[in-house]
Amino acid sequence: MPKVADIQRALEPTWCPGCGNYNMQKALLEVLEESGMDFEDYAMVWGIGCHGNGADFYRAQGFHGLHGRALPLATGIALTNPDLKVIVNMGDGDGYGIGGNHFIHSVRRNIDMVAIYHNNQIYGLTTGQASPTSDQFMQTPSTPGGVVEEPVNPVGVAVAQGATFVARGFAGDVEHLKSLYRQALDHHGFSLVDVYQPCVTWNKVNTFKWFRDRVYKLEELDGYDPTNRTMAFEKSMSTFHELTCAPDECKIPIGVFYREAESFTYQDGLPQLDRPMWKHAEAPRDISKILEAY
Amino acid sequence: MTEKVLMKGNEALAEAAIRAGCRFFFGYPITPQTELAAYMAKRMGKAGGVYLQAESEIAAINMVYGASAAGKRAMTSSSSPGISLKGEGISYMAGADLPGVIINVQRGGPGLGGIQPSQSDYFQATRATGHGDFHLIVLAPSTVQEMTDYVFRAFDLADEYRMPVMILADGMLGQMMEPVVLPEPKTELPEKPWAVTGHRGERPHNVVNSLYLKPEELEDTNIERFERYERIKAAEQRAEEYLVDDADIVVVAFGASSRIARSAVNKAREKGIKVGLIRPITLWPFPVNAIGAAADRAKAILTVEMNMGQMVEDVRLAVCGRVPVEFFGRAGGIIPTPVETLAAIERIAASLEGGAR
Ligand SMILES: Cc1ncc(C[n+]2csc(CCOP(=O)(O)OP(=O)(O)O)c2C)c(N)n1
Ligand code: SF4
Numbered sequence: 001m002p003k004v005a006d007i008q009r010a011l012e013p014t015w016c017p018g019c020g021n022y023n024m025q026k027a028l029l030e031v032l033e034e035s036g037m038d039f040e041d042y043a044m045v046w047g048i049g050c051h052g053n054g055a056d057f058y059r060a061q062g063f064h065g066l067h068g069r070a071l072p073l074a075t076g077i078a079l080t081n082p083d084l085k086v087i088v089n090m091g092d093g094d095g096y097g098i099g100g101n102h103f104i105h106s107v108r109r110n111i112d113m114v115a116i117y118h119n120n121q122i123y124g125l126t127t128g129q130a131s132p133t134s135d136q137f138m139q140t141p142s143t144p145g146g147v148v149e150e151p152v153n154p155v156g157v158a159v160a161q162g163a164t165f166v167a168r169g170f171a172g173d174v175e176h177l178k179s180l181y182r183q184a185l186d187h188h189g190f191s192l193v194d195v196y197q198p199c200v201t202w203n204k205v206n207t208f209k210w211f212r213d214r215v216y217k218l219e220e221l222d223g224y225d226p227t228n229r230t231m232a233f234e235k236s237m238s239t240f241h242e243l244t245c246a247p248d249e250c251k252i253p254i255g256v257f258y259r260e261a262e263s264f265t266y267q268d269g270l271p272q273l274d275r276p277m278w279k280h281a282e283a284p285r286d287i288s289k290i291l292e293a294y
Numbered sequence: 295m296t297e298k299v300l301m302k303g304n305e306a307l308a309e310a311a312i313r314a315g316c317r318f319f320f321g322y323p324i325t326p327q328t329e330l331a332a333y334m335a336k337r338m339g340k341a342g343g344v345y346l347q348a349e350s351e352i353a354a355i356n357m358v359y360g361a362s363a364a365g366k367r368a369m370t371s372s373s374s375p376g377i378s379l380k381g382e383g384i385s386y387m388a389g390a391d392l393p394g395v396i397i398n399v400q401r402g403g404p405g406l407g408g409i410q411p412s413q414s415d416y417f418q419a420t421r422a423t424g425h426g427d428f429h430l431i432v433l434a435p436s437t438v439q440e441m442t443d444y445v446f447r448a449f450d451l452a453d454e455y456r457m458p459v460m461i462l463a464d465g466m467l468g469q470m471m472e473p474v475v476l477p478e479p480k481t482e483l484p485e486k487p488w489a490v491t492g493h494r495g496e497r498p499h500n501v502v503n504s505l506y507l508k509p510e511e512l513e514d515t516n517i518e519r520f521e522r523y524e525r526i527k528a529a530e531q532r533a534e535e536y537l538v539d540d541a542d543i544v545v546v547a548f549g550a551s552s553r554i555a556r557s558a559v560n561k562a563r564e565k566g567i568k569v570g571l572i573r574p575i576t577l578w579p580f581p582v583n584a585i586g587a588a589a590d591r592a593k594a595i596l597t598v599e600m601n602m603g604q605m606v607e608d609v610r611l612a613v614c615g616r617v618p619v620e621f622f623g624r625a626g627g628i629i630p631t632p633v634e635t636l637a638a639i640e641r642i643a644a645s646l647e648g649g650a651r
Binding site: 067129141 | 323349
């Protein structure tokens with residue numbers, strides 16, 4: 001089965017030194033190796049942004065989609081082959097901004113796939129504009145006076161919209177991230193893994209240190225029940241924090257917010273998808289009857 | 295004020311728009327128009343206007359639709375892939391007879407393409423920005439000064455003819471710096487009695503809409519619009535002519551490629567080749583008069599573009615078979631060099647000499 005070195009392309013990633021994307025790639029590569037999946041067992045899809053440059057850094061059956069449209073693209077792929085694990089990589093601008101509507105609809109469709117968001121709270125590739133997850137009042141080249149809007153709360157939206165697996169990771173904790181990826185891959189249904197991925201070049205507020213001082217693990221929280229949607233929603237509200245808040249004032253939970261053991265996916269609703277479409281085409285056809293006529 | 299300032303093309307577009315009375319700018323990040331939005335972000339608030347980075351290009355163009363329907367001067371800018379997304383909104387604006395300015399700082403395509411300069415959205419701008427029977431006025435600057443002047447003019451044209459106007463620039467013009475003289479800010483803007491501003495019972499209801507379920511009504515709006523287009527074709531065609539009077543060969547090139555064509559023309563003249571340049575300023579309405587007249591005098595036409603050959607179709611329509619129309623272009627973000635362009639001119643010159651062969 002493919003090892004990390006097989007899945008990683010020889011190409012040197014072009015991300016800035018210290019970028020959170022490196023750890024996210026490391027975690028995913030290691031989980032892919034552990035999973036024992038062969039190259040044919042999964043497909044990867046990327047949106048457009050720094051995260052999307054990852055399309056060049058994996059050896060995988062891969063698709064680099066339009067900016068914001070990775071989820072519909074992945075949906076098309078997933079529907080052609082229910083046996084395939086589809087892993088989607090998106091940015092926050094990409095997947096929560098321009099592709100925000102697809103996010104909501106993919107959640108409610110419960111398409112069986114893993115949606116990984118490289119959430120750096122900034123538009124990285126286009127040089128540092130505010131993104132839908134930038135903290136309110138943050139100053140960026142597109143918001144010299146500070147961001148006016150409230151940030152999107154991806155975990156809250158997903159939980160409220162009926163998502164069947166919702167997790168949040170931090171690129172500074174690879175082992176923890178790996179456990180989230182593992183669970184997401186195991187989940188039958190749409191799995192959201194929103195990952196805080198510090199952009200060391202453009203986001204000087206939400207740095208590795210900023211997160212390290214604030215994150216805590218849900219699984220270590222006494223009495224937290226990830227099968228309780230209300231509890232998950234309540235916890236998701238701590239996404240919102242003051243830009244200048246002291247570490248002990250804004251604690252940020254990471255881990256699995258919510259999971260459903262039994263989940264009915266879109267594919268489950270389509271009995272004709274009991275096997276990949278291309279296998280339908282391969283079904284042996286008896287043409288002797290037709291030939292008899294001649 | 296005739297003081298010159300040094301500006302990037304993208305910044306000049308933004309500053310001139312504000313000076314033209316634009317107070318609503320809706321954008322979405324994309325290379326290579328980034329500086330335009332960044333400039334707007336800094337300046338618009340101080341000018342008493344609104345800069346909003348939308349969640350997508352589709353949102354941005356619809357915000358322009360809304361602000362324009364409410365009677366304000368509004369603009370959006372993007373680069374090629376983003377303009378494709380705006381196409382739907384632009385079609386609706388054309389159908390609702392709404393003014394508005396759309397800036398395309400083109401990059402190579404199709405698809406995600408690249409981020410280097412290109413002119414491959416000529417068809418999109420002049421033929422099919424969106425669905426339905428409609429046109430935009432399309433202006434093609436070739437210097438930073440023209441970026442300034444054309445966007446300033448674009449707002450007036452948009453209001454006068456009640457239609458969207460596009461500035462078709464490219465990454466090269468957007469990124470380069472040149473000295474410009476900025477126009478004096480406009481203090482008076484045209485009245486918009488058609489705008490939906492609320493009437494407090496004092497005038498009949500204004501309706502801004504592109505939906506007509508009765509085919510006859512829809513046809514009537516199309517016919518009216520195309521009569522307007524005919525007036526625009528008669529009044530607004532613009533082209534710059536350079537050394538065309540005695541030219542045997544006329545090069546036709548717009549925007550950034552016209553700068554390269556101009557140096558090639560100069561070099562060819564030094565070599566004794568009689569060649570001139572026509573630079574279409576309005577891509578729609580296409581300057582058929584200038585090119586038609588050139589076709590009457592010249593022996594051959596060469597179209598130079600940063601694409602696989604798009605404007606050349608309009609040139610051929612204008613020339614109408616009178617003289618051969620050749621094409622030279624580079625695509626994908628590659629800028630043709632003056633040397634290559636000169637070689638293309640020389641090939642035509644040689645074939646003209648050997649014409650009796
Ligand atoms: C339709 C369209 N609009 C805009 C762009 C320009 N663009 C490229 S990447 C990007 C966003 C990058 O931000 P994000 O999605 O957060 O990803 P990051 O670079 O931070 O990983 C944008 C707007 C594009 N490629 N296509
Ligand atoms: S700009 Fe930011 S997100 Fe992009 S590679 Fe550099 S550090 Fe990473």
